[in-house]
Amino acid sequence: MAQPRLVIASVAAFAAxxxxxxxxxxxxxxxxxxxxSPPTPFSQxxxxxxxxxxxxxxxxVVVAGVNEEIDMESCAAGDPSTxxxxxxxxxxxxxxxxxxxxxxxxxxxxxxxxxDCLGPAACTPGVGKIGTLPRYFEAGLVSDGDPAVAFGPxxxxxxKFSWSNGSxxxxxxxxxxxxAVRQLETFRGAEAIAVSTTDDVRAAAxxxxxxxxxxxxxxxxxxxxxxxxxxxxxxxxxxxRFFGNVYTCWASFRSNSHGQALPVPLMVARSSDGGRxxxxxxxxxxTNNGISQQPDGCVVRTDSTGNVYVFGVGLRGGANLxxxxxxxxxxxxxxxxxxxxxxxxxxxxxxxxxxxxxxxIAGARVDLAGGPNVDIANGRPxxxxxxxxIFMTWSDGRAGLNHEQLMLTWSRNGGxxxxxxxxxxxxxGDRPVYTAPAVSPDGADLYVVHNSFTTPYRDNxxxxxxxxxxxxxxxxxxxxxxxxxxxxxxxxxxxxxxSTNSLTAEFLGDYVYAAATNDRAVAVWNDAHDAGVxxxxxxxxxxxxxxxxxxxxxxxxxxxxxxxNTDILGGSYPDPTP
Numbered sequence: 001m002a003q004p005r006l007v008i009a010s011v012a013a014f015a016a017x018x019x020x021x022x023x024x025x026x027x028x029x030x031x032x033x034x035x036x037s038p039p040t041p042f043s044q045x046x047x048x049x050x051x052x053x054x055x056x057x058x059x060x061v062v063v064a065g066v067n068e069e070i071d072m073e074s075c076a077a078g079d080p081s082t083x084x085x086x087x088x089x090x091x092x093x094x095x096x097x098x099x100x101x102x103x104x105x106x107x108x109x110x111x112x113x114x115x116d117c118l119g120p121a122a123c124t125p126g127v128g129k130i131g132t133l134p135r136y137f138e139a140g141l142v143s144d145g146d147p148a149v150a151f152g153p154x155x156x157x158x159x160k161f162s163w164s165n166g167s168x169x170x171x172x173x174x175x176x177x178x179x180a181v182r183q184l185e186t187f188r189g190a191e192a193i194a195v196s197t198t199d200d201v202r203a204a205a206x207x208x209x210x211x212x213x214x215x216x217x218x219x220x221x222x223x224x225x226x227x228x229x230x231x232x233x234x235x236x237x238x239x240x241r242f243f244g245n246v247y248t249c250w251a252s253f254r255s256n257s258h259g260q261a262l263p264v265p266l267m268v269a270r271s272s273d274g275g276r277x278x279x280x281x282x283x284x285x286x287t288n289n290g291i292s293q294q295p296d297g298c299v300v301r302t303d304s305t306g307n308v309y310v311f312g313v314g315l316r317g318g319a320n321l322x323x324x325x326x327x328x329x330x331x332x333x334x335x336x337x338x339x340x341x342x343x344x345x346x347x348x349x350x351x352x353x354x355x356x357x358x359x360x361i362a363g364a365r366v367d368l369a370g371g372p373n374v375d376i377a378n379g380r381p382x383x384x385x386x387x388x389x390i391f392m393t394w395s396d397g398r399a400g401l402n403h404e405q406l407m408l409t410w411s412r413n414g415g416x417x418x419x420x421x422x423x424x425x426x427x428x429g430d431r432p433v434y435t436a437p438a439v440s441p442d443g444a445d446l447y448v449v450h451n452s453f454t455t456p457y458r459d460n461x462x463x464x465x466x467x468x469x470x471x472x473x474x475x476x477x478x479x480x481x482x483x484x485x486x487x488x489x490x491x492x493x494x495x496x497x498x499s500t501n502s503l504t505a506e507f508l509g510d511y512v513y514a515a516a517t518n519d520r521a522v523a524v525w526n527d528a529h530d531a532g533v534x535x536x537x538x539x540x541x542x543x544x545x546x547x548x549x550x551x552x553x554x555x556x557x558x559x560x561x562x563x564x565n566t567d568i569l570g571g572s573y574p575d576p577t578p
Contacts, residue, residue, distance in 0.1 A: 036106030042564035049509025065147025068093025076119025090143035152234025161244025239383025297371025346397035360458030377443030387443030497531025532560025
């Protein structure tokens with residue numbers, strides 16, 4: 001799908017030199033994470049929204065989760081102007097690395113699939129090869145993406161957690177019912193949160209579905225509940241009072257309250273038995289109006305003593321804020337929300353989508369660009385040497401459209417106070433959309449990954465647009481990051497080559513991700529350099545903005561073969577200042 005990585009390395013260095021950024025000489029070039037997906041057809045070539053985790057007990061082991069459409073039907077199946085999500089087919093992809101994130105493998109399991117529906121006949125999905133989480137079809141469920149991954153210690157026969165027992169991988173995602181028949185529903189509601197685990201990642205990487213547990217639904221559901229945007233973290237510092245606990249947060253969209261606003265509370269679930277059973281709590285009220293909205297785009301983390309922190313972007317008194325809840329008793333009770341920093345959500349409302357965009361009309365939605373991403377120097381895996389400093393990044397629009405900033409703040413006292421948010425220095429023209437920090441367990445090194453648009457907002461679909469991925473590093477001295485260098489800058493591509501399955505807009509998902517040890521970091525991000533831009537799709541998209549009426553095009557008949565071919569790239573970066 002991607003070009004040879006030596007080519008990428010040289011182009012990346014050249015692009016960085018043009019914009020004045022220094023690429024560290026030791027840095028390995030970006031590698032494709034989504035190695036199993038084909039370059040064509042759409043939407044089997046579409047991946048986005050990556051997450052990544054490093055096993056703190058064995059840092060050579062890295063896992064990534066991605067929205068993965070490898071098992072969907074081709075647009076050529078049936079009506080060639082439609083590219084649907086095939087009913088019952090999952091999209092929660094998983095990828096493994098056993099060399100610290102340098103190379104990747106994608107396992108193949110068995111489940112409900114449409115990957116052989118290549119047309120022209122209408123698709124008839126069935127049981128066959130899948131590149132996503134196994135055991136969902138057998139459980140009457142569909143894996144629906146929004147991946148979140150974390151490693152924690154494995155419990156022993158006595159139920160006590162210890163790294164000497166080995167590691168357990170947790171994978172949280174959205175899930176829906178396989179059957180639309182109410183009597184056959186596995187749970188109530190539209191979308192739930194489910195968690196799968198494995199204690200044998202090497203067997204899981206070798207296509208062994210039995211290495212995974214059956215998914216456990218952890219969200220409380222009603223007939224009108226849509227659970228969304230979950231994040232997951234395991235208490236991975238042996239010094240913690242709640243070592244081994246696992247926490248998941250998400251937004252719970254509920255029934256329309258007869259014109260009184262849609263209630264959307266922030267939910268948190270915790271497990272103390274390795275993910276087998278879960279206790280769910282609601283944090284704060286469910287209010288959702290123009291004055292008060294609960295934190296969305298949540299992130300959960302733990303420090304070396306077991307304190308739990310949940311962050312999100314919400315509304316208080318009509319002002320957008322980064323907010324924080326905190327628990328000192330293993331997630332049983334939380335205080336907050338406390339204000340971390342003000343936020344100006346980036347982007348402008350797209351009149352056709354009804355959602356914010358940054359790169360232009362029919363652009364990729366950026367609802368959660370202003371949401372926080374967070375990491376804590378908690379001393380994992382032992383907790384020894386932890387500074388427990390908290391770092392947060394987000395994309396901010398306070399300087400106006402086309403001048404978005406990557407904001408950074410930190411706290412050295414458990415979230416009691418925070419540094420004044422400051423923008424990172426980026427290449428001229430970079431407009432950050434999704435960001436993520438990763439701090440080394442000892443708090444000495446900070447890494448930040450971001451996807452950024454490189455062109456101003458376009459009021460048409462014909463002018464080129466740019467999207468890049470970049471990884472930066474800073475030393476943390478006396479709690480303050482300094483000496484920023486660029487470890488990676490990919491040549492990028494044109495995001496117009498990405499697409500929703502409806503073809504009406506671009507699509508990049510909602511986040512990028514990074515993780516770090518004391519020796520290196522691994523980062524993953526969205527990439528469009530192999531995505532072909534399609535003039536007929538551009539014209540179709542433009543027709544929603546007052547242009548001449550245009551029918552949905554025959555995608556494979558009129559577009560480049562690589563239209564929609566978005567990938568996940570990743571890099572493994574040794575500490576440049578050991």
